[in-house]
Amino acid sequence: MSDYKAVIGLEVHAELDTASKIYCGCTTAFGGEENTHVCPICLGLPGALPLLNRKVVEFCIKAGLALNCKINNYSRQDRKHYFYPDLPKSFQTSQLDLPICYDGYLDIEVNGQTKRIGITRIHIEEDAGKLIHGLTGTRVDYNRGATGLIEIVSEPDLTNPDEVYAYMETLRQVLLYTGVSNCKMEEGSLRCDVNVSIHREGEPFGVRTEMKNLNSLSAAKAAAAYEIKRQKQVLAEGGDLFQATLRWDDAKGINYVMRVKEHADEYYYFPEPDIMPIVITPEEVEAIRATLPELPKARQQRYKSQYGLSDYDANILTVSKALSDLFDQAVACEAPAKVCANFIMGDITRLLNEKALQPEEVPFGGKELAELANLISQGAISSSAGSKVVELLFQPEFAGKAPKAIVEEQNLGQVSDQGAIKAMCQQVIDANPKVVEDYRGGKKQAISALVGQVMKASKGKANPAMANQLLEELLNG
Ligand SMILES: [Zn+2]
Numbered sequence: 235m236s237d238y239k240a241v242i243g244l245e246v247h248a249e250l251d252t253a254s255k256i257y258c259g260c261t262t263a264f265g266g267e268e269n270t271h272v273c274p275i276c277l278g279l280p281g282a283l284p285l286l287n288r289k290v291v292e293f294c295i296k297a298g299l300a301l302n303c304k305i306n307n308y309s310r311q312d313r314k315h316y317f318y319p320d321l322p323k324s325f326q327t328s329q330l331d332l333p334i335c336y337d338g339y340l341d342i343e344v345n346g347q348t349k350r351i352g353i354t355r356i357h358i359e360e361d362a363g364k365l366i367h368g369l370t371g372t373r374v375d376y377n378r379g380a381t382g383l384i385e386i387v388s389e390p391d392l393t394n395p396d397e398v399y400a401y402m403e404t405l406r407q408v409l410l411y412t413g414v415s416n417c418k419m420e421e422g423s424l425r426c427d428v429n430v431s432i433h434r435e436g437e438p439f440g441v442r443t444e445m446k447n448l449n450s451l452s453a454a455k456a457a458a459a460y461e462i463k464r465q466k467q468v469l470a471e472g473g474d475l476f477q478a479t480l481r482w483d484d485a486k487g488i489n490y491v492m493r494v495k496e497h498a499d500e501y502y503y504f505p506e507p508d509i510m511p512i513v514i515t516p517e518e519v520e521a522i523r524a525t526l527p528e529l530p531k532a533r534q535q536r537y538k539s540q541y542g543l544s545d546y547d548a549n550i551l552t553v554s555k556a557l558s559d560l561f562d563q564a565v566a567c568e569a570p571a572k573v574c575a576n577f578i579m580g581d582i583t584r585l586l587n588e589k590a591l592q593p594e595e596v597p598f599g600g601k602e603l604a605e606l607a608n609l610i611s612q613g614a615i616s617s618s619a620g621s622k623v624v625e626l627l628f629q630p631e632f633a634g635k636a637p638k639a640i641v642e643e644q645n646l647g648q649v650s651d652q653g654a655i656k657a658m659c660q661q662v663i664d665a666n667p668k669v670v671e672d673y674r675g676g677k678k679q680a681i682s683a684l685v686g687q688v689m690k691a692s693k694g695k696a697n698p699a700m701a702n703q704l705l706e707e708l709l710n711g
Contacts, residue, residue, distance in 0.1 A: 238432040238469070240462045241439055242398060243390035244454075245427040246405060247383050248415040249361060250293045256360050256382035257284030257327070257509075264421050268366075268375040276380035278323030286311070286509050290382035291334065293414040294358050295514065295522050297384055298335030300412045300529060301353050301405075305519050309334045311358075311506040319374050320362040328385075330503045333357035334512065340388075340408070341531065342400040351401055352389030359383050378422075384414070390429070390439075395459040402426060402451045407530050411555050419449050426454050430461040432469070440465070441475040445482045445489060457482040460489055533558060541571035550579050556593035557582070563600020564607065573607040581624040589628065598627050598634075606637040618694035619646040650697045652704070655688070658696065659704045662687040673709055681705055 255262055258275035274282040295305055312330040338353035363379035365372055386405065392398055406424060409415045417424045425447050431440040443461060448454040461480070468475055480489040528536070534548040543551070552558045557578050564574040582596060606623055609615045615623070623640050626632045632640060641647055649655060662684050663670055673680040681702065688701040 237434055238466050239435060240393055240458075241390045241431050241433065242392035242394075242458055243429045244386075244388045244392065244398065244401060245429070246386040246388075246402070247361075247425045247427075248297070248386065248409055248417065249378075249423040250290055250382040250384060250414055251416050252287060252289045252293065252382055254287060254289075255380045256287050256290050256358070257380055260380075262381045264418075264423075266377050268373065269377065271377040272379070277376060284327070284508055286512070287382060290358050291512055291514070292522060293382070294334045294356060294384050295519060296412050296526065297386070297409060297414045298338060298356050299519070299523050299526055300408050301335070301338040301340055301356070301386070303335035303338030303353060303356060305335055305514060306332060307514050307516065308332065309512040309514065311509050311512070312503050313506050314359075315502045318362070319372075320365055320379070322363070322376065322379065326360060326362065327506055327509070328359035329357035334514070340401065340404060342397065342404045344396050344400045349391075349397065351391045351397075354387045354389050356384050356386050359385060390431075395455045395462070398428065398458045399451050399455040402454055404530075406451075407553070411527055411529055413527075419451075422449060425449050428454055428458050428461070430458055430465065432462060432465045441477055443475070443478050443480055443489075445480045446492070448482055450484070453482060453484045456484070456487060457489065460487065464489065527555075530555075530558075537561075537571075541565065541575075543571065543575060547572075547575050547579065551575055554593035556596070560596060560600055560603060564603040565600075567601055567604035569604035569607040570611045573610050574603055577603060577607065577620070577624060581621050585625065585628045602627065602637055609637060609641060613648060613650065613697060613699075615641055615646055615648050616689070616694050616696070616698060618689065619648065622646060622694070646695065648697050649692055649695045650700060652700065655692070655696050655700055656704050656708070658688050658691050659684075659701060659708055662691060663705070663708055670709065681709070 249262075252262060254260060255276055258273050260271050260273050260276055263271065275284055298305055309329065310332045311327050313325040314328045314330070315325040317324050333355040335356035336354065338356070339350050340353060341348050341350050343349075361378050361381040361383050363374050363376040365374055388401065392401060406417045409424070410417050415423055419425070428445045428448060429442050430445070431442040433440040443465070445457045445461065448457055460482075465475055476494065478494050479492045481492045482489055530552045533552045534545075537543045537548040537551060538545065551561055561571075561574055561578055565571050585591075586593060586596065606620060610617060610620050619641070622644070623637050623646065626640055626644070627635070627637070666684060666687065669680050669683050673684075684705050685698055685702050688696050688705070689698060
């Protein structure tokens with residue numbers, strides 16, 4: 235049973251962050267009163283003619299270039315037929331054999347190892363509406379209907395649930411950096427279908443099952459883990475697997491069979507006659523390539539080589555583009571990189587979490603962060619006073635204030651007055667005979683407890699290096 239290997243492929247749907255829908259001028263804004271973001275085109279009323287939103291094509295190319303894809307210069311849309319109330323036309327306008335992007339890859343990192351996952355294709359299509367199941371029946375809301383999507387299809391290169399998680403996380407990061415999707419999984423902007431089969435090495439692939447519409451990274455990972463285990467168990471018990479579409483119940487942690495899988499030919503695909511073929515010139519591709527931002531992998535490398543940051547720091551800093559941008563802005567103002575990185579990974583991240591804010595909502599910019607980091611590195615304030623300044627900067631009444639002004643106003647400047655600190659050191663020594671005894675008995679690290687006491691007595695304002703030195707002098711003198 236244990237010699238079975240899992241083969242996993244992912245189909246990720248990302249709602250594009252265009253202002254209007256894919257074939258009409260209706261807004262793509264999330265929510266809104268039911269069926270108010272609609273028109274005859276996105277409702278598929280007879281006689282309404284779609285016009286392809288070129289921004290959708292542009293975003294698809296941008297995502298494709300960020301994922302190392304080739305771009306088809308000639309592409310086309312096709313109708314994919316299925317009957318379901320969330321699709322008013324009874325077909326979804328998608329792409330069959332001529333997707334916009336093909337043959338790319340994404341490098342992911344799992345347990346310190348880099349693995350290259352093939353991207354088979356990326357195509358554009360329209361989203362469906364939403365069914366709302368209530369006590370009195372089911373309603374349909376077409377506000378989301380015909381929002382532009384890209385579907386990113388991976389090669390079946392993934393082999394375990396950890397890789398599924400890493401792939402989704404890395405892909406999400408790339409899409410956020412390029413700005414093609416807001417990737418809000420809780421709003422359904424990023425969803426994935428997970429295909430799983432198992433087989434023995436050297437044997438053909440096994441029967442594949444598909445889990446639809448997983449809307450969190452952890453759900454995708456858990457569903458894959460469950461399905462691999464289930465398939466192994468069925469085969470171990472001498473049973474047969476059958477091709478099926480499954481629904482993952484995240485609360486219960488199990489898969490249900492939704493339907494036995496239909497084949498592609500049951501969708502009766504045919505070329506969309508109402509939309510012109512999509513022609514993409516090499517010049518257009520190059521113009522879009524020129525707008526690509528620096529991607530997370532490249533940024534991590536730069537942070538390590540240019541600023542000497544560790545792997546760990548570089549990875550954490552680039553998780554969010556907004557925080558990474560803040561770091562770049564600060565170091566561009568000639569601030570010490572490591573001090574800026576520590577503020578972002580420490581106090582700033584903590585305060586964002588405490589106040590339930592998004593990384594985009596840090597209430598100050600790189601200039602303020604740079605000024606603060608410089609105050610620390612010049613010894614003008616202690617690091618605990620630095621934390622205090624960040625906390626104040628997050629409060630509305632200090633918005634827009636310069637850190638230097640806050641330090642003066644709040645009297646947070648570091649005390650480097652040797653006489654004052656020396657007096658405090660003597661008080662601390664007198665008050666802590668046990669620690670002093672430990673220190674003199676050879677436990678040299680006991681001095682940090684005394685430095686801590688001096689910092690406390692000075693309300694965080696003493697220069698800790700000076701306190702340390704003066705304590706040593708007093709204790710050894
Ligand atoms: Zn519309």
